[in-house]
Amino acid sequence: xxxxxxxxxxxxxxxxxxxxxxxxxxxxxxxxxxxxxxxxxxxxxxxxxxxxxxxxxxxxxxxxxxxxxxxxxxxxxxxxxxxxxxxxxxxxxxxxxxxxxxxxxxxxxxxxxxxxxxxxxxxxxxxxxxxxxxxxxxxxxxxxxxxxxxxxxxxxxxxxxxxxxxxxxxxxxxxxxxxxxxxxxxxxxxxxxxxxxxxxxxxxxxxxxxxxxxxxxxxxxxxxxxxxxxxxxxxxxxxxxxxxxxxxxxxxxxxxxxxxxxxxxxxxxxxxxxxxxxxxxxxxxxxxxxxxxxxxxxxxxxxxxxxxxxxxxxxxxxxxxxxxxxxxxxxxxxxxxxxxxxxxxxxxxxxxxxxxxxxxxxxxxxxxxxxxxxxxxxxxxxxxxxxxxxxxxxxxxxxxxxxxxxxxxxxxxxxxxxxxxxxxxxxxxxxxxxxxxxxxxxxxxxxxxxxxxxxxxxxxxxxxxxxxxxxxxxxxxxxxxxxxxxxxxxxxxxxxxxxxxxxxxxxxxxxxxxxxxxxxxxxxxxxxxxxxxxxxxxxxxxxxxxxxxxxxxxxxxxxxxxxxxxxxxxxxxxxxxxxxxxxxxxxxxxxxxxxxxxxxxxxxxxxxxxxxxxxxxxxxxxxxxxxxxxxxxxxxxxxxxxxxxxxxxxxxxxxxxxxxx
Numbered sequence: 001x002x003x004x005x006x007x008x009x010x011x012x013x014x015x016x017x018x019x020x021x022x023x024x025x026x027x028x029x030x031x032x033x034x035x036x037x038x039x040x041x042x043x044x045x046x047x048x049x050x051x052x053x054x055x056x057x058x059x060x061x062x063x064x065x066x067x068x069x070x071x072x073x074x075x076x077x078x079x080x081x082x083x084x085x086x087x088x089x090x091x092x093x094x095x096x097x098x099x100x101x102x103x104x105x106x107x108x109x110x111x112x113x114x115x116x117x118x119x120x121x122x123x124x125x126x127x128x129x130x131x132x133x134x135x136x137x138x139x140x141x142x143x144x145x146x147x148x149x150x151x152x153x154x155x156x157x158x159x160x161x162x163x164x165x166x167x168x169x170x171x172x173x174x175x176x177x178x179x180x181x182x183x184x185x186x187x188x189x190x191x192x193x194x195x196x197x198x199x200x201x202x203x204x205x206x207x208x209x210x211x212x213x214x215x216x217x218x219x220x221x222x223x224x225x226x227x228x229x230x231x232x233x234x235x236x237x238x239x240x241x242x243x244x245x246x247x248x249x250x251x252x253x254x255x256x257x258x259x260x261x262x263x264x265x266x267x268x269x270x271x272x273x274x275x276x277x278x279x280x281x282x283x284x285x286x287x288x289x290x291x292x293x294x295x296x297x298x299x300x301x302x303x304x305x306x307x308x309x310x311x312x313x314x315x316x317x318x319x320x321x322x323x324x325x326x327x328x329x330x331x332x333x334x335x336x337x338x339x340x341x342x343x344x345x346x347x348x349x350x351x352x353x354x355x356x357x358x359x360x361x362x363x364x365x366x367x368x369x370x371x372x373x374x375x376x377x378x379x380x381x382x383x384x385x386x387x388x389x390x391x392x393x394x395x396x397x398x399x400x401x402x403x404x405x406x407x408x409x410x411x412x413x414x415x416x417x418x419x420x421x422x423x424x425x426x427x428x429x430x431x432x433x434x435x436x437x438x439x440x441x442x443x444x445x446x447x448x449x450x451x452x453x454x455x456x457x458x459x460x461x462x463x464x465x466x467x468x469x470x471x472x473x474x475x476x477x478x479x480x481x482x483x484x485x486x487x488x489x490x491x492x493x494x495x496x497x498x499x500x501x502x503x504x505x506x507x508x509x510x511x512x513x514x515x516x517x518x519x520x521x522x523x524x525x526x527x528x529x530x531x532x533x534x535x536x537x538x539x540x541x542x543x544x545x546x547x548x549x550x551x552x553x554x555x556x557x558x559x560x561x562x563x564x565x566x567x568x569x570x571x572x573x574x575x576x577x578x579x580x581x582x583x584x585x586x587x588x589x590x591x592x593x594x595x596x597x598x599x600x601x602x603x604x605x606x607x608x609x610x611x612x613x614x615x616x617x618x619x620x621x622x623x624x625x626x627x628x629x630x631x632x633x634x635x636x637x638x639x640x641x642x643x644x645x646x647x648x649x650x651x652x653x654x655x656x657x658x659x660x661x
Contacts, residue, residue, distance in 0.1 A: 010211070013238070014169075015202045017231055018211045022173050022196050031229050033173055035139030035157040044153040051152040051168055051233040053240045068115040069107075077107050083291075091288060134639060136167040139227075152230055160215070160226040161384065162417060169237045170215040170228030172196055177417050177501065178224035180215055182208070191222040208238060220619070223419035225384050273297055324656040325647035333643035336627040337610065341535055342602055343654070344595075344621070345612040347542040347549055348389075350651060351556050352518040356389040358397040359483060360515035364454050364467065366474050370401065372512040375488050377403045379439045382412040382427045390486065393516055414500045422446060428500055436494040440505060444475045444513065447487035451510040455490075463510055475513065479547030482555075483515035524556040527651035534655070539585050539602075541595045541611075541621070546588040553586055560585040566594045578605050596620035612654065614638050629654065 017025065026032070036044070068074075081103050089095040135146045137159040144159060149167040152158070158170055160178070172178065172194050179191035198213045205211065215228055217237040234240055277294040285293070317334050321327075328334055345351070361373040377398030380391040398404065410429045413436070418425035424442025431437070440447065448471065454463050475485045489508040498504065528538050538558060542549055546563045553560070563586045569577060578601050587598065595611075599621045602609045611618070611625035622628030622641035630642035639645060646653045 010208055011202065011205045014208075014211055014214050015205050017171055018205065018213050019198045019200060019202045025171060026173070026229075029155075029231075031155055033139075033157060033227065033229075034142055036153070036155050037141055040155070041140060041153060044155060045151070048154055048233060050150045052150045053234055053237075065111070065115050068111045071110075074107050074110060077103050081107075134165060134167075136164070152233060154230055154233060156230045158228050158230060160221050160224075160228060162221055162223050162225075162419075164221045166215045166217055166219045166221070166228075168217050168230045168234075169232035169239075171231050172213050172215060172226055172228045174227040176225050176415055177419075178226040179222045179419065180219050181222050182216065182219045194226065224417045225415070325653050326656070327645040327647065329643055329645065333627050336608055337629075337644060339608045340610040340627060342537050342539060342607045343531065343610045343612060344539045344541050344599060344602070344625070345651075346614075346618065347540055347544055347552055348518060350612060351524045351540070351552055351558070352520055356393045356484075356516045356518045358393045358514060359517045360478070361397075361512070362474075362515070363512040364456055364471055364510060369457075369512060372488055372514060373398060373401065374403060374406070375439050375490060375511055376441055376486075376514050378407075378410060378429060379425065379427050379441045379488070381407055382410070382429060383415060383417075383425055389518075390484075390516060394514070416440075416500060416502060416505065418442075422502065422505075424450075424505065426500075426505055428494070435492065436496070436498075438491045438494060438500070438504065438508075440489050440491075440508060441486050441514075444472065444485055444487045447489050447508075447510065448472070450505045451489050451508045453507075453509040455509050455511050460509060471510070471513075476547055478515050479545055480551060482519070482548060482551040483517055484544065484548050485513050485515050487513045518552075520552050520555045523652050527655055528556055528558055530655055531651065537585070538651075539581075539587070539598075541587050541590055541598060543590055544588060549586060549588045558585060563588050566590040569594050569597070574601055574604075577601055581605070592618070592620050596624050599625050 020028065081100055084100050084103070088099055089097065134149050136149050136152060137144055137146050138152065139145075139157040139159065140147075149165070152167045156168075157173075158167060160166070160170075166180070173196060175194055175196050178194045180194055181191050192209065193212070194215055195212050198211075200210060200212065208214075208216065214231075215226075216239060217232075218239040232238075232240075274294045274297070277297050278290050281290040281293055284290075317328075317338075321334070328337075358373075361368060361370070361376065363369040363372060373394075376394045380394040381398070381404075383391065409432055412427055412429050414428040416426040416428075422442070423446045424440055426438055426440040428436060428438045440450070448463075448468055451463050453460055454467060471487075475487075478485050488511045490511060491508045531538055540549065540553060540558065546565060550563055561583060564580060564584050566587070566589045569587070569590070572580070577598070581598065581602060587594075590598075595618070599609055599611055603624075603626065608627075609625050610627045610629055611621045612629040613619075613622055614631050618630075618638055619641045622630060622638060627644060628642040629644045629646065630638045631646045631648070
């Protein structure tokens with residue numbers, strides 16, 4: 001294994017696999033896009049082992065035992081025991097084992113108490129973590145299935161979509177607007193586009209950022225869809241080869257630093273006291289007697305049970321919290337969880353029911369029009385990315401109106417996936433007559449920006465400034481009623497040889513919009529009040545618009561003098577934002593970077609900050625907070641980034657966990 005990222009020969013490890021054309025790559029390595037068979041899978045798993053990096057494998061019982069035995073305090077006591085063997089057993093005519101036996105009993109009791117608590121707590125956490133184990137979609141025996149990441153093997157065909165964790169090192173063989181975040185490996189925040197065939201020559205490959213057809217274990221998909229074939233697993237991956245540098249984890253918390261400082265101070269004090277006591281008593285007593293007395297003093301001031309009490313309290317807390325539907329991935333996070341004075345949370349699913357229902361489908365004049373629902377249904381039905389609650393609500397309402405019948409009349413030919421900068425998604429379908437149609441749904445502002453025409457009852461006319469303002473006004477009024485609004489547009493005049501990408505989303509025809517209702521949870525109001533009474537201030541950080549956010553927050557009695565938007569944050573210095581954070585509890589229309597900035601500034605202002613989220617856009621904040629909190633239904637990257645996972649996305653469950661702590 002190499003010693004650093006720079007030592008790895010990227011060209012040697014990945015160069016040939018990267019630059020080979022797709023067909024040549026499949027032929028050379030005797031691979032197929034139809035996936036492995038069951039028998040091939042068993043043979044390969046037996047040959048290569050499971051897909052698990054050695055540093056991250058579960059500890060054995062003896063690992064916990066030796067960690068407990070050779071704790072800093074036990075090492076001191078064992079050293080004292082060696083001294084007592086000389087002073088109490090070897091030198092005296094009549095050996096005295098009393099002191100040695102006492103220390104041995106203390107060390108044994110300390111070791112086993114810590115060992116049993118630590119081992120039992122971690123085993124309980126591991127069993128619970130199996131409930132939220134990260135899985136990956138693969139093709140085996142010609143069928144799409146979900147399997148645990150550790151069962152991925154060489155040659156597996158992995159299906160990727162927005163929010164997917166990359167389970168191993170992959171060579172991309174199919175891709176549609178695939179953008180991957182490699183920040184966990186490179187530190188670069190910008191997403192990187194991955195392609196089917198490389199645009200580089202092997203001689204131009206110098207670092208992993210040059211590899212445009214390879215996806216790396218531990219990174220995640222920001223947008224787009226793809227198929228990739230596994231080329232390296234476990235310790236052979238790039239992540240595996242630098243795991244010793246990546247598994248250092250977060251910086252030590254204030255709690256960990258405090259415990260470490262106290263331990264060092266007590267040990268230093270003990271080591272200083274031994275010679276001082278010896279010098280003060282040696283002139284009056286025999287050297288052996290003086291030294292024995294000094295050692296006895298050292299034993300007396302050594303806090304034998306301090307580490308035991310700490311580990312016992314944390315591990316017991318983890319077990320009790322597990323009974324409150326709270327999974328602790330890291331014992332050290334328990335203290336931050338209990339000391340948290342600010343909880344940043346998203347809105348959907350935490351303050352609301354997260355059971356979105358499509359309430360309205362309206363034309364540009366606000367009249368109900370089934371055509372709007374039809375176009376929204378085709379978009380949601382045929383899109384292959386991460387289907388969210390909005391897509392599920394659209395499909396459910398469409399099926400209620402017998403629209404699943406029309407899907408047989410259409411065939412999807414392409415897709416432009418959703419991403420957080422465009423805030424829209426397009427599918428391109430063709431009907432039985434060969435007519436191509438691009439249907440796009442997205443945020444009202446973003447859809448208006450790409451439309452030049454309107455369709456009202458089948459008549460096409462120009463999208464004027466007045467119509468735009470009227471659409472925005474209707475959208476705002478619906479938002480004030482608590483409805484989230486998504487606009488729908490389309491384009492029919494599409495050339496047969498068109499290559500579809502983001503630039504294709506222009507000169508579109510606005511059809512209307514759909515409105516969704518996600519009512520506040522009945523328990524949210526009381527939970528927020530209890531959190532405030534417990535000394536935890538709740539701050540809402542959401543990507544939703546201000547009107548919907550205000551409506552929901554008012555209903556759960558989460559008050560704020562004003563709502564600050566993401567674009568306002570970007571114009572302010574860090575000090576100005578810190579001043580706003582002291583007064584404002586609601587922030588809307590935030591990007592992932594803006595959320596992470598707010599979390600960072602709250603920490604820098606001396607707060608213990610928890611962040612609760614479950615989406616792709618929440619992962620930067622989950623990592624940067626003092627304690628990242630996610631749920632078992634979260635996307636893979638959110639679960640991996642979190643310190644604590646709730647089995648229910650409910651503030652009451654979180655409150656129970658904090659109270660138990």
